[in-house]
Amino acid sequence: MTTNPEEQALAERQLCGLVNGLAQQIADHVRRRAATLGLTAPQATALRELAGPSTMRELAERMSCEPSNATFVVDKLEKQQLIERRPHPTDRRAKQLVLTPQGVELRERLLALLEAESPLAGLDDEERATLQGLLVRAVAHPAKGAPPARG
Amino acid sequence: MTTNPEEQALAERQLCGLVNGLAQQIADHVRRRAATLGLTAPQATALRELAGPSTMRELAERMSCEPSNATFVVDKLEKQQLIERRPHPTDRRAKQLVLTPQGVELRERLLALLEAESPLAGLDDEERATLQGLLVRAVAHPAKGAPPARG
DNA sequence: TTTGAATCATTCAAGCTCGGATTATTTAGG
DNA sequence: CCTAAATAATCCGAGCTTGAATGATTCAAA
Numbered sequence: 367m368t369t370n371p372e373e374q375a376l377a378e379r380q381l382c383g384l385v386n387g388l389a390q391q392i393a394d395h396v397r398r399r400a401a402t403l404g405l406t407a408p409q410a411t412a413l414r415e416l417a418g419p420s421t422m423r424e425l426a427e428r429m430s431c432e433p434s435n436a437t438f439v440v441d442k443l444e445k446q447q448l449i450e451r452r453p454h455p456t457d458r459r460a461k462q463l464v465l466t467p468q469g470v471e472l473r474e475r476l477l478a479l480l481e482a483e484s485p486l487a488g489l490d491d492e493e494r495a496t497l498q499g500l501l502v503r504a505v506a507h508p509a510k511g512a513p514p515a516r517g
Numbered sequence: 518m519t520t521n522p523e524e525q526a527l528a529e530r531q532l533c534g535l536v537n538g539l540a541q542q543i544a545d546h547v548r549r550r551a552a553t554l555g556l557t558a559p560q561a562t563a564l565r566e567l568a569g570p571s572t573m574r575e576l577a578e579r580m581s582c583e584p585s586n587a588t589f590v591v592d593k594l595e596k597q598q599l600i601e602r603r604p605h606p607t608d609r610r611a612k613q614l615v616l617t618p619q620g621v622e623l624r625e626r627l628l629a630l631l632e633a634e635s636p637l638a639g640l641d642d643e644e645r646a647t648l649q650g651l652l653v654r655a656v657a658h659p660a661k662g663a664p665p666a667r668g
Numbered sequence: 669t670t671t672g673a674a675t676c677a678t679t680c681a682a683g684c685t686c687g688g689a690t691t692a693t694t695t696a697g698g
Numbered sequence: 699c700c701t702a703a704a705t706a707a708t709c710c711g712a713g714c715t716t717g718a719a720t721g722a723t724t725c726a727a728a
Contacts, residue, residue, distance in 0.1 A: 384652035389540035488658030501535035507639030
């Protein structure tokens with residue numbers, strides 16, 4: 367009875383809902399802390415990922431977003447004088463992103479805030495390891511394209 | 518040594534990344550299938566949740582979004598003649614959302630598409646149960662507000 | 669060297685999402 | 699009954715995200 371097709375579909379939706387809920391919770395965690403520093407969540411993510419000089423493309427990669435989106439976010443950070451866009455030393459197509467002194471300072475405060483409390487509290491080390499393993503397995507299975515479905 | 522503060526922070530970020538990655542994967546699953554029916558992901562989610570008549574507020578609840586967002590999405594679906602906004606029989610403030618015949622048909626096709634392949638393939642029943650348990654525990658710990666933090 | 673493909677960043681249009689304000693209606697209290 | 703608070707939906711402004719073009723530059727190959 368636990369393998370009822372309807373039940374299974376329902377269980378699946380619930381599970382997906384939980385994944386989304388946790389993702390939302392993580393996002394909120396960043397969002398709240400970022401807000402205390404006058405940053406939006408994407409801005410904070412960008413700042414967090416800017417450990418050293420990098421190009422727009424590298425940043426977009428680390429932020430898991432499109433380059434055009436990185437342009438948008440970096441524009442904001444540059445207006446706040448937290449980032450500088452310099453010409454790339456060896457590739458004239460690229461820009462080199464460098465934190466300003468204020469950027470460095472704010473980044474340190476941000477990291478301290480983010481590490482102070484975990485969005486995954488409630489899970490001990492062993493549970494986290496289990497979770498990681500399951501997520502890796504789940505993500506490894508891309509669930510490719512949709513059937514060409516036509517009507 | 519596995520409890521190095523830096524290592525731990527890194528492991529945590531990786532874990533958060535995995536959660537986000539899986540959430541993204543689930544969203545893409547819906548998005549791709551919805552696209553084959555000429556729907557966007559939010560539109561498909563709305564359609565999926567409209568099993569029977571409901572109000573805007575109820576729909577927003579089920580979609581896990583703000584009512585104003587539900588208004589936006591329902592506008593689109595109404596333009597496609599998939600939904601009708603009727604006056605609510607007992608509360609003149611509210612609207613009653615009802616699927617049109619085309620809406621009912623498209624919804625059935627959508628459900629079939631969504632249930633045909635799981636975004637969580639790669640996890641067997643036992644793994645899903647474990648995952649569910651861990652997610653419930655993780656979500657149960659809200660990780661409240663940020664420290665009033667400074668500046 | 670010159671041509672053509674690939675890459676970097678940006679711009680733009682479109683869509684999603686939220687939060688705050690507004691209007692209409694219901695509900696509760698005097 | 700009348701008023702005030704609460705609730706349903708909507709509108710609006712702002713921000714995020716994507717995907718498709720565009721222009722500049724690099725790279726590879728003839």
